[in-house]
Structure formats: structure tokens, C-alpha cells
Amino acid sequence: MEGEEIKMEAKPENVVYIGKKPTMNYVLAVVTQFNKGMPEVMIKARGNAISRAVDVKEIVVNRFMRDLKEKSIQTSSEEVTGEDGTKFKVSAIRIVLGK
């Protein structure tokens, strides 16, 4: 499940990768990082998960940690290799929240 992501990068603790789990799982993950003392947390998502990433950010900021600031929102286009070896582009988003 997570194997592929680990290969891609070192997966630093303060990055929350948005997948297909329920939104609140990721909200909890972000809040937990801040409660551990992280000054910033990055929310990352690709493709259809981008909408969920924005949900996570909005819920964290509006419902759980109203003192947080949005440090940056960046979008990009990443090249992904499909199971059959074909390459295609997928959009990505990175949202950085900080205290």
C-alpha cells in the first residue's frame, strides 16, 4: 500500500500524503504532526485526491486549528509511469500549513 510512496521519496514525517482513505484520517494525521511540535506540515496529493487535499486543509484550519496559517499552495504536473509502462501526466498539489 505505502511501498510505492516510500520508494519515491524518504517520506518525511511532516508530509501528509492524501490517498483514498476517509478525509478525517488525513485531518487527524495533520493535527497530530502539529501536536508533536512540527512548525509546518505539507499536504500532498495527486490526481483525484487533490480535491480531498483541499478538504483536509479546510477542515484542519476551520475546525481544529484556527491559528494556523497557509504558507503556500503550489500545483504542478508530474510524469507517472502506468502499470503497462506508458507514461502520463498527472496534476499535483502541495499545501503548506504553519503556525
Place this chain on the structure above:
Amino acid sequence: MEGEEIKMEAKPENVVYIGKKPTMNYVLAVVTQFNKGMPEVMIKARGNAISRAVDVKEIVVNRFMRDLKEKSIQTSSEEVTGEDGTKFKVSAIRIVLGK
């Protein structure tokens, strides 16, 4: 105050609302606005369409109009009234591109 609301409802030409149509329809809509002489175009989306809005932005900027600049990306949470009258929150995104 009233004036502002009317303005918002008026659906200005340089705002492209992302729905469920194929992504390239919206890409074409954005490019058309710039070709008409608009200095800025706003891409707006709510809920699941947010991912498509990011796709539209990435395709316009990377494939069609490489000289465009990203002016701003904002996310928000909007209250929507469902068909049965219940109110719920939905995330939204606004991406402004400019020359």
C-alpha cells in the same frame, strides 16, 4: 453590498467555472478568454471538480500558454444547500492566471 452580490451572480466572462465536462472544454474556455484580450482569467471549482480545475490550469500553462503567470491560488469552504434543504460545507478553489 448589494452591488457586490449582483456582480458575483453576473458570471463575468473571465471566470471559468469547472464542472463535469471533459477537461479540454475548460482548457479551451480559458485560452479563448485570453485570446479575446482578457488580462486575467479565474478558474473556479467546488468539491470533486477541484482536481479538474488544477488539471485545467496545468494544461493551459504547460501546453498552450507558457508565458502565463499564476497570480493566485486560494481555497475556501462554502456552505451549500442540498435539494432536501440540508446545509453542508464544500471546499472550493480559485486559481487566477494572468499575462
